Amino acid sequence: MDNIDDLMADAIQLIGKSDNILIASHVQPDGDSIGSALALAIALTKIKDGIRVLKVDDIPADYKFLPGIELIGEWQNGELDLFIALDCADIDRLGPGKALALRARHLINIDHHITNDNFGDINIIAESAATGELVYDLIKRMEIGFDTDIATCLYTAISTDTGRFMYSNTSHKTHLIASELLKMGIDINSINTNLYQNRSIERTNLFLDSLSGLEMFADGEVAVTAITQDMLDINNAKLEDTEGIISFIRGIDTVEVACLLKEIARGETKVSMRSKMRIDVSRICNKFGGGGHLRAAGCTIYDDIDHAKKLILDEIKTIFR
Ligand SMILES: [Mn+2]
CATH class of the missing domain: 3.10.310.30 (Diaminopimelate Epimerase; Chain A, domain 1)
Known part of the structure; x- marks a missing residue:
């Protein structure tokens, strides 16, 4: 398997030359898949037009506070250069997005599930606490500046997939990334209230x-x-x-x-x-x-x-x- 540096470089090159890019989470989306998708979409919107996040399922109320939520919608028919699947261990996890993923000229698969079956043309699969950590790494390598919106989405991705930094998948790297996100001036009181103190x-x-x-x-x-x-x-x-x-x-x-x-x-x-x-x-x-x-x-x-x-x-x- 290629190493992560090569895979990231390949993905960045492919993103660079693609015009129509569609990003998607999995069905029954969780905080990691939605947070990762929105963070990547907000970041790519800074360098490209027409970045969309495909709505593959209803968005749970917990995550409607996230910045960039308006980027989620249906895909208008037309050319599709690149599809980026996030947090999906296999292509069926895309639900109604699967057909579009197969139709797209290229498919990038970014995920942290050890059982991932490498369904993409480029597969960035690494053991990490959350897909959000991999997306953090990708955005950093693209040298797109982080802002509070991107940081809010990534913090949500990582916090939810680590059970608020409690599960055993939480690593020293998880905390280093969280630290970088906090430096962006995110409002963790507001994020935590939205995520964890908002039960109906x-x-x-x-x-x-x-x-x-x-x-x-x-x-x-x-x-x-x-x-x-x-x-x-x-x-x-x-x-x-x-x-x-x-x-x-x-x-x-x-x-x-x-x-x-x-x-x-x-x-x-x-x-x-x-x-x-x-x-x-x-x-x-x-x-x-x-x-x-x-x-x-x-x-x-x-x-x-x-x-x-x-x-x-x-x-x-x-x-x-
Ligand atoms: Mn995940």
Whole structure:
């Protein structure tokens, strides 16, 4: 594999000679994918016209405060020189953006998932706490000046993907980058309030509801809870309102593996898994066609939620046997 310096140089050269550039996050976007996409879009807008961020899914309310949010929209038909996918472990994560990615003359894939399958023409894949760290590196190498807007987006990307600088993916480099971003004069009180002190009552009620259905297994080492479409309806909540549940149940003292099942539709269940110290949850999720990181992974099981729960629990229990 090429080294990161060469890959970055190739990407910068390709960006330089491309006129129509479309940037995209993954479906069910999180802070890292949206923050990275907006940071890159704001930066490239300083040197080029017509930079767009493709709307591949609804933007969760948590991130609507981000600068550059108005750059997100539909792609008007026409020439597409370059598509840049951010934080996507595989091309299907682009959802409706996949067709455009395949149609574009060139495709750059920037991601920090170790399971990334290198679907781009240029693949900047490196182990880092967030895709936001890689985008920081790219913008720096392009010698585009950082401003508070870019820094706000990148800080959001990194803070959300490191669980507020708490997860084990947080490195000394993470803090160095955060330090550089703070130098730009970003308002962390405002960012943190928007990200972490802004929970709606609907989300709070869904949270309570999910905790009342909490189940423990393997002498308390495994915690599982499920969110059904009925629970969303009753609480007038959306899927994005499940944010925060899984890290809360992982916070139980005896828990090593936390698992949250979400009923996307009848016959389709999304599974999120987190671990604390020992278990590689990406391996478990891999068995169901998913992936992710050592301590945070996910997969989709095409089955009803009750049966999906049984399948995933059977798999988890083999580890604790
Ligand atoms: Mn990420």
